[in-house]
Amino acid sequence: MDRFTISLDEKLAQEFDAWIAARAYANRSEAVRDLLRAELERGRQAHASSQLCVACLSYVFKHHERDLGERVTQLQHAHHELTVASMHAHLDHEFCLETVLLRGPTAQVRAFADAVCAERGVMHGKLNLISVDQGGGHGPHSHLGHHSYHGRHDDAQHQHLTPST
CATH class of the missing domain: 3.30.70.1150 (ACT-like. Chain A, domain 2)
Incomplete structure (x- = not known):
């Protein structure tokens, strides 16, 4: 995990802490991570890099x-x-x-x-x-012979979709 430090003026820090408290974040790091993910996702969608x-x-x-x-x-x-x-x-x-x-x-x-x-x-x-x-870079595939959580063999075609990070 990378660590970095940011400096905020007092008013912005107070507003950020109030925002964190209103959303019940455990700490500033979790809040910053979510804000970064949201902004990166907006960028992906705005630039059509999301297929x-x-x-x-x-x-x-x-x-x-x-x-x-x-x-x-x-x-x-x-x-x-x-x-x-x-x-x-x-x-x-x-x-x-x-x-x-x-x-x-x-x-x-x-x-x-x-x-x-x-x-x-x-x-x-x-x-x-x-x-x-x-x-995992896999296209549509099946898990032939594997048991699904329903107890039957899972032979249906499907794909794994992983949230973009």
Whole structure:
């Protein structure tokens, strides 16, 4: 682990310590590491150096909006290779919250999220995207003959996605 020292003026140090306390960080080092990771991730995404991602798309929508459920479902089916899972929660008699877990090429995930959020009746859409690399340099593969955690042989093709660091 590399160590370095930074100097902060008193006001900035006090504001930083208040920020750390509000988020319940154990120490300044953990907070600085998270800030650096977040900034490096923003840079990767801004410069399109991220080719693959995992993402969480959350949005609130009007339950009774004409054909909205069907339109969103059609979008998910049209992009089934991106959609991992979804969860639906009823907020009240009019509004629902849906969260969709996604993975795949960053540009396609962003385009899918934009299409969902642009649907009439969808509001408060937010995409949380994390760049990933294909872990260990392996492409799609299977673990032939290995037992999965379900006790059956795991022969399905899959890939390991590791968060970019």
